[in-house]
Amino acid sequence: MPELPEVETTRRGIQPYVEGHTVIxxxxxxxxxxxKVPDEIHAMEGASIVSVRRRGKYLLLECxxxxxxxxxxxxxxxxxxxxxxxxxxxxxxxPEKHDHIDIxxxxxxxxxxxxPRRFGALLWTTDDPxxxxxxxxxGPEPLSADFNLEYFYQQSxxxxxxxxxxxxxxxVVVGVGNIYACESLFRAGISPKRVAxxxxxxxxxxxxxxxxxxxxxxxxxxxxxxRDFVQAEGNPGYFQQKLFVYGRANLPCLVCGSKIxxxxxxxxxxxxxxxxxx
DNA sequence: AAAGACACCTGTCCGC
DNA sequence: TGCGGACAGGTGTCTT
Numbered sequence: 027m028p029e030l031p032e033v034e035t036t037r038r039g040i041q042p043y044v045e046g047h048t049v050i051x052x053x054x055x056x057x058x059x060x061x062k063v064p065d066e067i068h069a070m071e072g073a074s075i076v077s078v079r080r081r082g083k084y085l086l087l088e089c090x091x092x093x094x095x096x097x098x099x100x101x102x103x104x105x106x107x108x109x110x111x112x113x114x115x116x117x118x119x120x121p122e123k124h125d126h127i128d129i130x131x132x133x134x135x136x137x138x139x140x141x142p143r144r145f146g147a148l149l150w151t152t153d154d155p156x157x158x159x160x161x162x163x164x165g166p167e168p169l170s171a172d173f174n175l176e177y178f179y180q181q182s183x184x185x186x187x188x189x190x191x192x193x194x195x196x197x198v199v200v201g202v203g204n205i206y207a208c209e210s211l212f213r214a215g216i217s218p219k220r221v222a223x224x225x226x227x228x229x230x231x232x233x234x235x236x237x238x239x240x241x242x243x244x245x246x247x248x249x250x251x252x253r254d255f256v257q258a259e260g261n262p263g264y265f266q267q268k269l270f271v272y273g274r275a276n277l278p279c280l281v282c283g284s285k286i287x288x289x290x291x292x293x294x295x296x297x298x299x300x301x302x303x304x
Numbered sequence: 305a306a307a308g309a310c311a312c313c314t315g316t317c318c319g320c
Numbered sequence: 321t322g323c324g325g326a327c328a329g330g331t332g333t334c335t336t
Contacts, residue, residue, distance in 0.1 A: 029329055060312065060332085083330075108330055109314075124314085143313045145330060160332080187307065196331070203329055272329095292308075295327085 028106040030168070030201030030241060031265070033083045035248030036112050040137055041078040043114045047131040048074045049089065050117075056126035060107060060147045063127070067150045069100050070129065082164050082200030085112075086155050087129075101155040102129075107145025113138050165199040168241050173199055179230045185222040191292045192222035193237065202237060206244070208272045208297050210236045217303045218296045219289075243268070271297040 028036070049070045057063040073089035076099070080086065087102040104112070117128065117136040127139040127148060139148065151158050165181075166172035181198050182189075192198060194207050202210065211218050213236040216229055247265045270280050275288035279299040289296050 032329080058313095060330095105330080107312090108328070141313095142315065143328090145312065185306080191307090194330095205329060293310085294330095 028083060028108075028110060029203040029205055029244070030083055031244035031248045033085060033106060033201075034080055034245050036106070037078055037080045037085055038248075040112055040114055043133070043135050044075045044087070044129075044131055044137060045078055046074065046076070047133060048072065049129060050132055051128075051130045053128040053130065053136075054126070055121065055128075056144070059126065059141065059144050060105070061149065063148045064150050067102065067148060069150065069152075070102060073100065075131070081156065081161055082167070082196060083203075084161060088155075098152065100150060100152045103147070103149040103151060103155055103158060103160070104139070105147040105160075107141060107143060107147070109143040110139060110141035110146035113140070163197055165195070165197050168199050168201045168237055173234070173238075175227070175231055175234055178234050179227050182222045182225065182230065187222050188218060188291050189216060189220045189222045189225055189233075190218035190296055193233070194292075194294075199237070201241065204294050205269070205272045206237070206240050209268075209270060210240050212271045212298060212303060213240065215303055217300075218291060218298050271299060273297065 049072065052067050052070050054063050054067070069091065070089050073091045075087050076090050077088040078085065079088065083105060085104040087104065089100050089102065091098040091100055106112070114135055115138045117130045117134055121128070121138065122140070124142045125138050125140045126144070128136040130136040139146070155161060166177065178199070182192060185192055190207050190211060193202050193210065194204065208218070210233060214229065214233040216225070216233055244265050247268070271286050274286045275297060277286050278284065279286055279302060282299065282301045284299060284301040286297055286299055
């Protein structure tokens with residue numbers, strides 16, 4: 027479920043409900059996520075949420091802690107893994123199966139974390155979250171100026187992995203998940219099997235453009251579902267209509283009509299059109 | 305430093 | 321209808 031656009035959509039969805047509000051209680055029904063939810067997470071209780079930010083697919087809830095003298099902060103780090111979602115609910119609404127955590131705020135609303143597979147995470151840090159072990163070595167944000175041709179191309183030199191695995195590497199750039207990797211390569215006309223280090227600068231130029239275009243389009247699409255974010259259940263389905271290759275094995279290419287292929291790269295499925303991509 | 309395999313866990317879908 | 325197996329939007333960790 028969560029690729030970067032959905033994480034960003036989630037961020038925008040919860041922000042107005044929690045920013046500036048005080049956390050009443052953190053209810054942990056199931057602490058065994060990817061890592062055990064630390065007991066220190068309860069430091070959020072009584073604190074106010076000052077910002078809801080995102081770095082890669084990590085959401086950061088920065089909290090102002092109520093210590094006597096000095097102003098201290100702490101940050102909840104949330105990752106949605108493969109199957110996680112955050113929804114705004116009335117705190118009184120009974121949790122369903124896999125609703126593992128509620129962060130209840132002073133308006134009676136709660137952020138509810140649901141995650142059937144439990145690959146997600148909820149962590150707590152009182153240091154700079156960007157220096158956290160999980161965040162400090164992440165590559166640039168894909169939509170920022172730091173993700174540019176010079177950087178992208180230089181990073182690729184000497185790499186023997188496929189270009190698809192290369193763009194999915196979070197140390198190279200964050201936020202390019204399996205769907206967008208496939209879709210960006212299709213739009214750029216580049217075979218996913220191409221060797222990263224042997225691909226021309228010109229191709230990287232095109233790929234860079236397409237990654238940015240696909241991600242920003244998807245964020246915009248996500249934006250249209252923001253309206254019903256609160257009551258929405260399950261997948262918004264906003265961007266399925268724009269998928270050219272992902273999940274379309276054996277179906278005709280929407281551009282040229284030839285059969286979409288499915289292969290495995292790095293234990294992940296790759297979909298591509300061998301006629302349109304070289 | 306880089307690459308590849310594996311791990312975590314549950315739900316769903318497909319073939320028999 | 322039931323069962324086994326493959327597969328799923330992610331990424332840290334361990335080994336080579």
